[in-house]
Amino acid sequence: MIFRISRSCFSSISVKLPPFKVHHLELDQLPQTATTTSAELLAYYKSMQLQRRMEIACDNLYKQRLIRGFLHLADGQESIYEGLHAGLTFDDCVITAYRDHCIALLRGDTPHQIIAEMMAKQTGSTKGKGGSMHYYKKATNFYGGHGIVGAQIPLGTGLAFAQKYLKKPNVTLIMFGDGAANQGQLYEAANMAQLWHLPAIYFIENNLFGMGTSIDRASANTKFYTRGDVIPGIQIDGNNVFQVRETLKFAKKHCLEKGPIFIEAMTYRYHGHSMSDPGVTYRTREEVQQQRKTRDCINYVKNIILENKVADEHQLEEIDNTAQNEIDIAVEQAKVDPVPPSTELATDVYVDNQNHFIRGILYKDSILPKSQ
Amino acid sequence: MLRIVHKLRSGFAKMTVREAINSAMAQEIERDSNVFLIGEEVGQYQGAYKVSKGLYDRFGKSRIWDTPITEAGFTGLSVGAAMYGLKPIVEFMTFNFAMQAIDHVINSAAKLHYMSAGGLRTSIVFRGINGAAASVAAQHSQCFAAWYSQVPGLIVLSPYDCDDARGLLKAAVRDPNPVVFLENEIMYNEAFEVPDNVMDKDYLIPIGKAKIMREGKDVTIVTFSKMVKFSMLAAAELEREGISCEVINLRTLKPLDRNTIIESIKKTHRVVTVEEGWGQCGIGAEICSVINETNAFFHLDAPIVRVTGADIPTPYAFNLEELSFPKAHNIVEAVKLVLK
Numbered sequence: 041m042i043f044r045i046s047r048s049c050f051s052s053i054s055v056k057l058p059p060f061k062v063h064h065l066e067l068d069q070l071p072q073t074a075t076t077t078s079a080e081l082l083a084y085y086k087s088m089q090l091q092r093r094m095e096i097a098c099d100n101l102y103k104q105r106l107i108r109g110f111l112h113l114a115d116g117q118e119s120i121y122e123g124l125h126a127g128l129t130f131d132d133c134v135i136t137a138y139r140d141h142c143i144a145l146l147r148g149d150t151p152h153q154i155i156a157e158m159m160a161k162q163t164g165s166t167k168g169k170g171g172s173m174h175y176y177k178k179a180t181n182f183y184g185g186h187g188i189v190g191a192q193i194p195l196g197t198g199l200a201f202a203q204k205y206l207k208k209p210n211v212t213l214i215m216f217g218d219g220a221a222n223q224g225q226l227y228e229a230a231n232m233a234q235l236w237h238l239p240a241i242y243f244i245e246n247n248l249f250g251m252g253t254s255i256d257r258a259s260a261n262t263k264f265y266t267r268g269d270v271i272p273g274i275q276i277d278g279n280n281v282f283q284v285r286e287t288l289k290f291a292k293k294h295c296l297e298k299g300p301i302f303i304e305a306m307t308y309r310y311h312g313h314s315m316s317d318p319g320v321t322y323r324t325r326e327e328v329q330q331q332r333k334t335r336d337c338i339n340y341v342k343n344i345i346l347e348n349k350v351a352d353e354h355q356l357e358e359i360d361n362t363a364q365n366e367i368d369i370a371v372e373q374a375k376v377d378p379v380p381p382s383t384e385l386a387t388d389v390y391v392d393n394q395n396h397f398i399r400g401i402l403y404k405d406s407i408l409p410k411s412q
Numbered sequence: 413m414l415r416i417v418h419k420l421r422s423g424f425a426k427m428t429v430r431e432a433i434n435s436a437m438a439q440e441i442e443r444d445s446n447v448f449l450i451g452e453e454v455g456q457y458q459g460a461y462k463v464s465k466g467l468y469d470r471f472g473k474s475r476i477w478d479t480p481i482t483e484a485g486f487t488g489l490s491v492g493a494a495m496y497g498l499k500p501i502v503e504f505m506t507f508n509f510a511m512q513a514i515d516h517v518i519n520s521a522a523k524l525h526y527m528s529a530g531g532l533r534t535s536i537v538f539r540g541i542n543g544a545a546a547s548v549a550a551q552h553s554q555c556f557a558a559w560y561s562q563v564p565g566l567i568v569l570s571p572y573d574c575d576d577a578r579g580l581l582k583a584a585v586r587d588p589n590p591v592v593f594l595e596n597e598i599m600y601n602e603a604f605e606v607p608d609n610v611m612d613k614d615y616l617i618p619i620g621k622a623k624i625m626r627e628g629k630d631v632t633i634v635t636f637s638k639m640v641k642f643s644m645l646a647a648a649e650l651e652r653e654g655i656s657c658e659v660i661n662l663r664t665l666k667p668l669d670r671n672t673i674i675e676s677i678k679k680t681h682r683v684v685t686v687e688e689g690w691g692q693c694g695i696g697a698e699i700c701s702v703i704n705e706t707n708a709f710f711h712l713d714a715p716i717v718r719v720t721g722a723d724i725p726t727p728y729a730f731n732l733e734e735l736s737f738p739k740a741h742n743i744v745e746a747v748k749l750v751l752k
Contacts, residue, residue, distance in 0.1 A: 133496070135492075165529075166527065166528055166529040166531065167529040169526065169527065169529050170527045170528065170529065174527040174528065176527075176528040176531045176532050177531065178531055178532060183492075183495055183496075183532065184528070184532075185527075185528075186519075186520070187519070188515055188519050188520075191488060191515060191516065191519060191520055193488070194484065194485050194486075194487070194488020194489045194491075194492060194516065195488050195489075195491055195492035195495065195516075195520055196492060197485075197488070197489045197492060198488065198489040198490060198491060198492020198493040198494070198495065198496070199492045199493070199495065199496050200492075201489055201492065201493045201498075202492070202493040202496035202497065202498045203496070205448070205474075205493070205498060206496075206497075206498075224484065225484040225485055225488060227485075228480070228482035228484055228485025228486070229485045229488065229489060231480060231482065231485070232479065232480065232482070232485060232486065232489060235480075387530075388525050388526050388528075388529055388530040389525070389526050389564050389565055390525065390565065390567075390589050391525060391530075391533050391535075391588035391589050392588065392589070395620070396620075396667055397620075397667045397668075397670070398564070403705035403706070409620070409667070412671070
C-alpha cells in the first residue's frame with residue numbers, strides 16, 4: 041500500500057500530554073509533551089485498529105458459539121497495550137490477568153494463533169488447552185494470562201525479584217484492574233517490592249468498574265495511584281497512547297534506580313466485564329456512547345493524524361480495511377483448523393511427563409510412566 | 413562452617429533429620445546460584461525450627477531471604493521468580509500457614525505447565541513441617557498430604573529419616589516440576605546413622621520409588637513420614653509374637669509407587685495402611701482404591717485395614733491428643749485385625 045504523506049516520515053510532531061496526578065513525586069519530573077512522527081502515528085493507528093477488530097471478531101465468534109467459556113474483551117483500552125509496547129522492551133516482563141488478548145498480540149502472537157486458541161484449535165497459542173485467559177510467551181517475557189483475580193500481582197513481583205537477582209537492566213509491568221486493587225496480596229507483594237527495591241511497575245487499569253461494581257462501591261480510597269502508601273504513584277489518561285508510553289519510560293528509569301512505582305491509567309471498556317455481562321445494568325448506554333464519542337483512544341490518534349495531514353480519511357479507511365482483512369483471514373483459517381488430538385489430553389502435566397503416572401477416567405485408561 | 417556431622421566409625425556418621433535437611437539445602441545452594449531459600453525467619457533468626465541454621469551466615473542475604481508474615485505474597489513471589497527461571501526453596505513455617513498461599517501452589521504453579529502447553533515451568537520446592545507436633549492444638553496440627561497429592565502437576569514427597577531427607581530434598585530441588593516437601597517436626601530431633609555416600613553432594617533418591625524398610629511375609633504395612641517409626645516399632649513387637657511385617661516407606665506420595673505395593677501384596681496377601689492425617693479421602697483411602705483397581709486385589713486374603721488420625725480437629729489436652737493420632741499399639745492391633 042503506497043500513499044502520499046504530506047510530510048517526511050521522520051519529521052517530528054509534538055503532542056501535548058494531559059495533566060498528571062502524582063503521589064510522592066514532583067510534577068516537574070514528568071514530561072509535558074511527547075514527540076512522534078508520521079510513521080509512528082500510522083503504526084499506532086494500525087496496531088490499535090488491529091487490536092480493536094480482533095476483539096470485536098471474538099465477540100461475534102462467541103455469539104456464534106465458536107468461542108466458549110469465559111471471554112473478557114478489552115476494546116476501548118487499546119492505547120494502554122500500544123503504550124506499553126512502545127514504552128518497554130521484550131526484555132521487560134509483562135503479566136496480567138484474563139483481559140489479555142491484546143497483550144498476547146503485542147508480545148508476538150499472531151491474530152490467527154490468538155483466535156484459534158479461543159476457538160479451541162490445536163493451532164492456538166497454547167494448543168487449545170489454555171483458552172482466552174491463558175496466553176503466555178517466554179521468548180518475549182509475557183507471563184500470562186491468569187484466571188484468579190490478583191494472583192498475577194505477587195507472581196509479577198517475583199519476576200521483578202528474579203530480574204534484580206540476576207542483575208538484569210529490566211523491569212516487570214504488573215497489570216491489574218480497579219477490582220483487583222483491593223486484593224490483600226497486592227499489598228503483601230508491594231510491601232516486599234518496596235523493602236527490597238524491586239523493579240516492579242504496579243499498573244492499575246482503572247476502567248471504573250470491577251465486574252458490575254463501581255469503584256465507589258468497592259474502594260474506600262479510589263485514588264489508586266496513592267494506594268501504594270510510601271511507594272510513589274502517578275495517575276494518567278490510559279486512553280492517551282503517548283502518556284502511557286512516556287510514563288512507562290519514566291517508570292522504568294525510576295524502578296531501575298529506586299524501586300517500585302504505582303501507575304493508575306484511567307480508561308474504559310466498551311464491553312461488559314465478560315460476554316455474560318451486557319454492561320448496561322450498572323452503567324447507562326448513554327455513558328458508554330459518550331465515552332466512545334469523546335474519549336476513544338483510536339479516534340484520539342486519528343485526530344492527530346488528520347490535523348497534521350499525515351493521512352486523510354480515505355487513507356485511514358484503507359488501513360481500517362487492511363486490519364479487518366487480516367482479522368477475517370485469521371478467523372477463516374481458525375475455523376477450518378483441527379481441534380487438538382486426544383493424544384494431547386495428558387501431555388505437559390509435568391515437564392518430564394514421560395516419567396509420570398496419569399490416571400484416566402477409568403484406571404485402565406491411565407497413562408503409565410515410560411519405564412513401566 | 414558449622415560442623416554438623418558426628419563421625420561414629422569409618423564410613424558412617426550420626427546426624428539428626430534437621431541436620432540432614434540443613435546440609436541438603438546448603439549443598440544445593442552452593443551448587444546452583446539460581447537456588448535460594450525464602451520464608452519467615454529463615455535467615456537471621458536461623459530458622460523457626462533451626463532447620464536453616466548457619467545458612468544466612470554462610471550464604472548471606474542474597475541467597476537466604478527473610479520475609480514479612482505474608483504467605484500469599486511471598487509464595488506468589490517465589491512462583492513468579494521460578495517462572496522467570498530461578499529455583500526457590502520456599503519454607504512454610506508450617507503447612508497450616510500455607511493454606512493462605514495454596515492458590516499459588518495449585519493455580520499458579522501446579523497447573524501452569526499444562527495451561528501454557530509446555531511454555532512455562534516452575535522448578536520450585538515448597539517445604540515445611542506437616543501434621544501433628546506436640547500440644548499445638550487444632551489450627552497447627554493438620555496433615556496436608558492428601559490435599560496436595562490430589563493435584564495434577566505437583567510432586568509430593570515426605571521423608572522419614574536422614575537418608576530420605578537428604579536424597580529427596582536434593583532430588584526435589586533439581587526436579588523441573590513444583591514439589592511439595594512435607595517434613596515432620598518431631599522427626600527433626602531424631603538422629604540416624606548415615607553412610608558416607610548419603611553425605612555426597614550429589615546423593616539423590618529417585619522420585620516415585622518407595623523403600624522397603626523391613627522385609628516380611630505376613631502383612632504389608634504401607635506408610636510414610638513419622639508413622640514409619642511407629643510402624644517399625646510395631647513390626648519389632650509383632651516379630652516377638654512370630655508375626656513378620658513388611659514395612660514400606662512410601663517416600664513419594666505423588667507419584668505413588670504402585671508397583672512396590674503390589675509386589676509386596678503378592679507376597680503377604682494382607683495390607684495395613686498407616687497415616688497421621690484424617691481418614692476421609694486420605695492417603696490410605698487412595699492406597700485401598702489403587703489395590704482395589706489393580707490385579708493386587710486378587711492377591712488379598714482380607715480387606716485392607718486403615719490406621720488413620722481420628723476425624724476430629726486436634727485437641728490440646730495431652731491425653732486427648734494421644735488418642736487422636738496413631739501409635740505403635742494401634743498398628744499392632746491393626747495387624748492382628750487383618751490377620752484374623
